[in-house]
Amino acid sequence: xxxxxxxxxxxxxxxxxxxxxxxxxxxxxxxxxxxxxxxxxxxxxxxxxxxxxxxxxxxxxxxxxxxxxxxxxxxxxxxxxxxxxxxxxxxxxxxxxxxxxxxxxxxxxxxxxxxxxxxxxxxxxxxxxxxxxxxxxxxxxxxxxxxxxxxxxxxxxxxxxxxxxxxxxxxxxxxxxxxxxxxxxxxxxxxxxxxxxxxxxxxxxxxxxxxxxxxxxxxxxxxxxxxxxxxxxxxxxxxxxxxxxxxxxxxxxxxxxxxxxxxxxxxxxxxxxxxxxxxxxxxxxxxxxxxxxxxxxxxxxxxxxxxxx
Numbered sequence: 293x294x295x296x297x298x299x300x301x302x303x304x305x306x307x308x309x310x311x312x313x314x315x316x317x318x319x320x321x322x323x324x325x326x327x328x329x330x331x332x333x334x335x336x337x338x339x340x341x342x343x344x345x346x347x348x349x350x351x352x353x354x355x356x357x358x359x360x361x362x363x364x365x366x367x368x369x370x371x372x373x374x375x376x377x378x379x380x381x382x383x384x385x386x387x388x389x390x391x392x393x394x395x396x397x398x399x400x401x402x403x404x405x406x407x408x409x410x411x412x413x414x415x416x417x418x419x420x421x422x423x424x425x426x427x428x429x430x431x432x433x434x435x436x437x438x439x440x441x442x443x444x445x446x447x448x449x450x451x452x453x454x455x456x457x458x459x460x461x462x463x464x465x466x467x468x469x470x471x472x473x474x475x476x477x478x479x480x481x482x483x484x485x486x487x488x489x490x491x492x493x494x495x496x497x498x499x500x501x502x503x504x505x506x507x508x509x510x511x512x513x514x515x516x517x518x519x520x521x522x523x524x525x526x527x528x529x530x531x532x533x534x535x536x537x538x539x540x541x542x543x544x545x546x547x548x549x550x551x552x553x554x555x556x557x558x559x560x561x562x563x564x565x566x567x568x569x570x571x572x573x574x575x576x577x578x579x580x581x582x583x584x585x586x587x588x589x590x591x592x593x594x595x596x597x598x599x600x601x
Contacts, residue, residue, distance in 0.1 A: 296567055297430045298348025301341065302422045304437035305352045305410075309334045309399055311438055311457060313392045322587045330395040331402065332591040338408070339595040340462060342569070345434055345455070349567040352403050353421040354412030357383040362415070366549040369496040402582050402592070406599075407574030409565040416560045423556035426452055436464075441487065441495070444555065446472055446480030477509035485518045488550040497554065500543040502535065511536070518551065571600055 312333025320329040359371045377385040426433050432451030454467040469479045478486050489508035491499020515521045524530035525540045573579045
């Protein structure tokens with residue numbers, strides 16, 4: 293990874309183009325009638341993000357594998373409900389709307405022609421790519437995602453925030469440790485433990501039966517972290533109710549593997565990409581062709597104007 297010393301913005305790209313797809317009408321189409329609502333919506337998102345937050349570096353982080361086998365081997369239910377087709381070799385096929393899938397290669401081609409860095413790593417999710425860029429960054433980091441899992445990376449001391457879209461990207465929750473403590477009673481470091489204790493149906497994580505978000509937050513406040521909670525289970529003097537002790541003790545097999553599944557990796561082999569925010573397109577001819585073919589119109593022009601400013 294090249295040195296990143298200015299403000300780095302990391303896009304959880306799939307999270308954002310899913311939001312664009314559902315937030316922009318499918319009536320937004322290319323000249324041949326193909327829907328391009330996710331493409332144009334994502335370009336509008338990026339335009340607004342660059343205008344409002346002025347990053348020095350920008351990376352569109354990709355899911356090279358949205359459901360890594362090593363996570364599934366630890367917790368077989370991980371994202372299982374989102375599998376459209378299992379593959380013997382390579383990533384399983386994710387259930388994606390029929391008119392969104394064809395737009396993803398267009399998004400990738402447009403980002404490449406613009407010169408906006410894309411990064412995905414085999415056997416890892418975009419979250420892990422984001423975690424590794426964040427760990428290696430020398431300056432402040434803004435993570436843009438609609439996935440609360442990445443709250444675990446929030447770190448005031450390092451200037452790491454999550455920009456969480458509440459409505460489009462015009463309304464973003466700027467998530468720092470104060471927001472996490474107010475909403476969840478934990479800081480960034482504690483969020484992963486909170487998430488694995490309470491579970492997450494959207495990711496197929498069962499959690500500990502009977503331990504919801506509020507109880508998980510109270511246990512973490514009392515005992516510090518997951519290791520402290522498990523130590524309390526073994527301590528007859530610890531302030532646990534009999535039912536909490538029984539539930540946590542019974543969940544030990546899950547709690548032994550869940551941290552590796554829930555916590556984002558911070559040591560993936562990143563590709564050598566130029567993260568500097570482009571001021572002009574890397575490939576103007578390719579971009580002009582893509583704009584004409586897919587009818588990218590004002591969405592692309594606005595972004596180009598913003599990048600050149």
